[in-house]
Amino acid sequence: MTVPPVFPAVVGDVLDTLPPRLRKRVDASLGRVAEWTVTVDADTAGVTLDAETTLTWTLRQGTLTAADDLVCSCLLAPKCLHRGIAVAAAEVADGVPEPVPDRQPTADAVPAADAADAADAADETPSDGERAAAAVLWHACATVLRAGATGSGAVVRAGLLRAVHTARVAGLHRAAANGLRIAATLAAARAGDPSFDREVLTAELVELMLLCHDLRTSTGPVAELRGTARREYRPIGSLRLYGLCTEVVVAASGYAGVVTHLVDDGGALWTVPAIMPGGAERVAAAASGPVVIGESGLSQRALGRGGLLLSGGTASPDHRLGAGKAVRAVAASAASWGEPPLAGLWAQPLPDQVTRAFHARTRPDSHRAAGADLLFVAGIVLGAAGDALRLAVGEAHVDLVGERDRARENLRVLATAPGLRLRAVARLLPDCPGTAVALAVEGDLDLPDELRHHVDLGLDQLQRSHVAGDGTRELPPRPEPTDRVPRPVRPLENVVHRIALGGRAVAAVASAEREVAAFARNGLTTTASLLADLADASRDRGRDAFGRVVRDEGDDFPFAWLRAGLHVREFTRATARRAWLAAVEHG
Incomplete structure (x- = not known):
């Protein structure tokens, strides 16, 4: 043990x-x-x-x-x-031993009017205590940057965890959760865990340091910057819901299960999760387990193909449905994807869906609406494209890939039926233009009764007999494949990643003059300036009268790294969005 x-x-x-x-x-x-x-x-x-x-x-x-x-x-x-x-050596628990001060109760615990009053009374700017906690966390991240993942031993991680505790007590729950993820990533790096990814560490550090900066300078919506200790559920009244699909979830954080996606009469998406500690072995139990909302008698898988009448409902800002004591729910009739209100999801043009999905990915998870990063694609099967199923969508094409083995097997079966018309629910992959992770499909399929309406690719098993055709379907022209997003800022990105991995000394040794000149020649003057500033800040170390390096506690180096990391992130996002739109608009 x-x-x-x-x-x-x-x-x-x-x-x-x-x-x-x-x-x-x-x-x-x-x-x-x-x-x-x-x-x-x-x-x-x-x-x-x-x-x-x-x-x-x-x-x-x-x-x-x-x-x-x-x-x-x-x-x-x-x-x-x-x-x-x-x-x-111990696992770090996500919490504090004392109650968090001034935390508002959830809507499940207070009347709707009280919850609204509490929201209206929220401070418009961070308090002095919150700014101080953000400053402590900022300096802890700066220490991690100077040492790098390879040099962040137990003492550096302890300093980060102390700052996380300070942030949690001050009510900065989003920052504290981010800090815990960084501490876990650093521990994985020191232990030689193959799951360690320096790009993930870089992204987490950029996110947390930017959050600390915004808190210290009161930039952005304060409620969003703070986050919440517990997911807040507010009353939403009554809803008529229709099952869309059930998605398999297996997270690297040690949780697994399913999430069922639902649609109301107005076309808005809602989710009912069934996530529990464990690995992929937990998925089957979660899918066949009962829905915790009301007493509908439905399992998660059945809800994804059925319907629900909800009264006295509650939901979080990201449209996750709550299961409070006052919530009542009964099973109702289902709707196919070709019937209202589900059919309206496929009516939005694909370029508009891509724009919406990219915008959603810039939002924190707790403020991202359910299904905001989903794509609803309708097209004709062209066949396999490597490990993907290629769909012709108008004059463009979209490649659908599977995240789990069952989904990949099902997509291979579908690829054997060129000309097959399909509708698909998929999640956009920003770094791969024209490629999305398929969650469920529906179309000209000969499905048994237990697979009515659609196929949940991560749960159901397609057979060749389900897609058998007469071989006379007419195929549209096959478009050329689209490459991955190019990275014009790759040299700057490499320096940012190397610092996150090896610390300040890594950037201080190598010269960046050649890369700076190349950026300037290519017209990327801002990128060139940021790389030059980062290189200068990495080498700018004071010395005492005896020539010994003075310990640097200033913000010049952390700010230079953050500006470079943020530039890489936003440049990559903009390039990816442009490439994705080009893929779906022009093929």
């Missing part, structure tokens, strides 16, 4: 008590945890290291919430390496 999880601040509290010589040994000693046998009894946990040394955890709801609750019996305790190893 692994060591118990800890709250973020506990890691810093324990490591701060260690003398410098022991702090340096923590990372090299983490492998000892694999040899420990941890026993848990009620609210305590313990491990016997030798005849005279025992570590004891006092847990609250299974988590170590205070440094004093971790006790070692060795002579050096509490300034011993054993306690440092225990917290450094």
Whole structure:
């Protein structure tokens, strides 16, 4: 059994008590945890290291919430390496030991009028405490940048986790969640985990540092910058809902299940999730499990093909339906994709859908409307294009790919029937123009009763007999394939990624003069200026009277890196959007 999880601040509290010589040994000693046998009894946990040394955890709801609750019996305790190893190797729990001050209750717990009054009373600008917490988190990120992922050991991560705790207590829940993801990514990098991706780390650092900057300068909607500790549900009244499809979800964070997409009479999309801890083995149980809203008696899979009458409903801002005690729901008749209101989803021109999907991806997840990044594509099967199913959509084409093995198998079956007319629900892939992840399809298919209306590609199994045709379908001209999005700013992007991985010293060694000159010749003067500024900031280190490098605590280097990272992100998004529109408009 692994060591118990800890709250973020506990890691810093324990490591701060260690003398410098022991702090340096923590990372090299983490492998000892694999040899420990941890026993848990009620609210305590313990491990016997030798005849005279025992570590004891006092847990609250299974988590170590205070440094004093971790006790070692060795002579050096509490300034011993054993306690440092225990917290450094532990999973970080997402929470704080004390209630978050001034957090508004959810709509499930208060009347609608009270919830509206609470929203109206929200501050229009961040408080001094919130700005201070954002500044602490900013400096923690700057420390990570200077050290890089390879140099961010237990002490650097502890500083980040302490800043995360400060942000959470101040009510900056979005920033705190982002900081926890960065801390987990740094731990994966140090452990040599193959799941570590420097591009993901870079994106998370850019997002968090930009968020901290906006909080410190009061830039943008404050409620969106703060985020929420818990998803807030507000009353929405009664709805008549129609099942669209059921999507399989297997997240890298250790959660899996399904999300059922629904459509109301006005064409708005809503979701009902069934996500639980675990891997892909959890998907089947979630899909066949009951819908927690009301007492409809429907499973998630049946809801995706059925209908629902909802009264007293609640929902979060991203249109996730709530399951409060006052919510009532009963099963209702379904609608096919060719009938109102579902048919209206395919009426919007594809270029307009692409524009909407790209705009949605710039929003935080908690403020992104359900289905905003989905595409509703109708076309004719041209056949396989590598691992994708190619659809002719007017004079353009879209390649549909599968995210899981079952979906890929189903798409291969569909590719054997050129000329087949299909409707598809898919999620746009911004880095691959003309390519989207297919969630469900419907068309000229001979489906059994249990697959009425459509096929959920991640759950259902298509057979060759379901798509058999007479072989006389007329095919449109086959368009040329579209390449991936080119990256004109690739040299700047590489420097940004290298700094996130190896720290400031990596950029300080290499010269960027050739890349700066190339950018200037190609007319990318802003990109050239940003790369030159980043290179200069990386090398600009002060020295004392003895020639020793002075520790840099200024913001010049973090700001130079953030400006470069933000430029790369926005340039790439704009290039991807333009390439996607070109793919669907011109083929």
